[in-house]
Amino acid sequence: MKTYTSRVVVVGTGAGGAVAAALLAQAGHEVLVLEQGRRYEPEDHADVISSFTRMYVNGGATIALGNPPIPIPLGCGVGGSTLINSSTCFRPPREKVEHWDCVDWELFEKSLVAVEKRIHAVPVDESLLGGNYTVLKRGCDALGVTIKPLVHNLDGCQKSGRCAFGCPTGAKQSTDRTFIPDALAAGAQLLTEHKVTGVLQEDDKIAGVTGLCPSGTFEARGDIIVLAMGALATPAFLLRHRLANSSGQVGRGLRIHPASRVAAEFDEVVDGDRGLPQGAYIDQWRDRGIMLEGISLPPGPLLSGLPGAGYAFKSLAAQRRNIATFGVMVSDTGAGHVRRGYLGAPFTAFYQLTQTDAEALRYGMARLGELYFAAGAKRLFTNVAPMPVVQSQSELQRFEQMPVKPGSFEVMAFHPTGTCSMSVQANKGVVNSFLRTYDLKNLYIMDGSVIPDALGVNPQLTIMGLAHHATTLLLERL
Secondary structure (H helix, E strand, O other), X not given: OEEEEEEEEEEOOOHHHHHHHHHHHHOOOOEEEXXXXXXXXXXXXXXXXXXXXXXXXXXXXXXEEXXXXXXXXXXXXXXXXXXXXXOEOOOOOHHHHHHHOOOOHHHHHHHHHHHHHHHOXXXXXXXXXXXXXXXXXXXXXXXXXXXXXXXXXXXXXXXXXXHHHOOOOOOEOOOOOOHHHHHHHOOOEXXXXXXXXXXXXXXXXXXXXEEEEOOEEEEEEEEEEEEOOOOOHHHHHHHXXXXXXXXXXXXXXXXXXXXXXXXXXXXXXXXXXXXXXXXXXXXOOHHHOEEEEEOOOOHHHHHHOOOOOXXXXXXXXXXXXXXXXXXXXXXXXOOEEEEEOOOOOOEEEEOOOOHHHHHHHHHHHHHHHHHHHHOOOOEEEOOEOOOOEEOOHHHHHHHXXXXXXXHHEOOEOOOOEOOXXXXXXXXXXXXXXXXXXOOOOOEXXXXXXXXXXXXXXXXXXXXXXXXXXHHHHHHXXX
């Protein structure tokens, strides 16, 4: 067994772990970073299929069990899910943060600003938004709806349309391109393909972690342990080893932002896969918990989600360049939970889409449909079982009025949070405002699991900001 010793051991290189590692190393502390995946370079992002098999947990087949079952894609590699996300950077709503009663907004905002500067998070130019944006903006202009470019962590985007499969040009400023290099430049040690499976516990603290690596087994000892394995893996790990759960809240409160999409067929060529896949957003219905965000896919994944068979499907596939897509995301009112993995899995997630959220999804899809028809769409594809194809405004009205059940929808989710939530009360949360666990004085959690409720926006920047804020406070204490 290999043994490593460091002042700080960070498990995970995603949005939270990478920020913590960089700040701690830059402050002069000895930092060891453990990552279960490999490190990739831009030239490694060759094609969609290999990206799924190499850079996604379970080859992209991570699913929350329920009706309907909901895929939750997670990244596996240096960079975590920042490696395969859409590079969208929303600040968390201030009213949400203040409602948590855990974080001082003024101090937190300083961390957000620092993170934004490091990852080059700026509103993108319209020239990068592509045909998906062009056709929908036409519909928005016709109906008086505002559509706005998103903020992205990009530098030198070449419009590859491959954000979700690893940026082939290195333009996406994911943590493997920013905070991890910062940590290494400051002296941190990174060990890839080191999967943490166990703990070394001593009284009221953790002495280290154990796991598997290509050469066998290892243990990594540290004075401070930072878990940043993600909102599904972190709570399952704690439950498996019966850690930090005196509140009974570990694994509870899973929020995922249930999402679906509407595809629209036009007479004109759209080429939606050229440009930023998630370039623009519409928040006109945010008071109903609905966010509309651009989404586009390469031809293979796009066509696999469209209805039809035989000649009808072949005809549709031949028109793929004429298809535009946009996504609907709901700030969920329900919550799921995570358990330690069954049948050898690292975790098992359960989530039941509520009737309220299903109807919110349908409402958002109907609004998208109106915009698409106003833009000149010939027909819509909804992936809602009772009515997968909508061919007119009158049919769209029927779509909005028909009875629906949660199981009628094809749903995906990309933003798991809430499963080790922070709270100012030890009996209601897993970590305090410093992101230190209440039960173990040297164990910190810095990933999406600490966010107490559904944000309503993509959480990447929030996770980075919380890790930056908590690490800054930790450094003051050290």
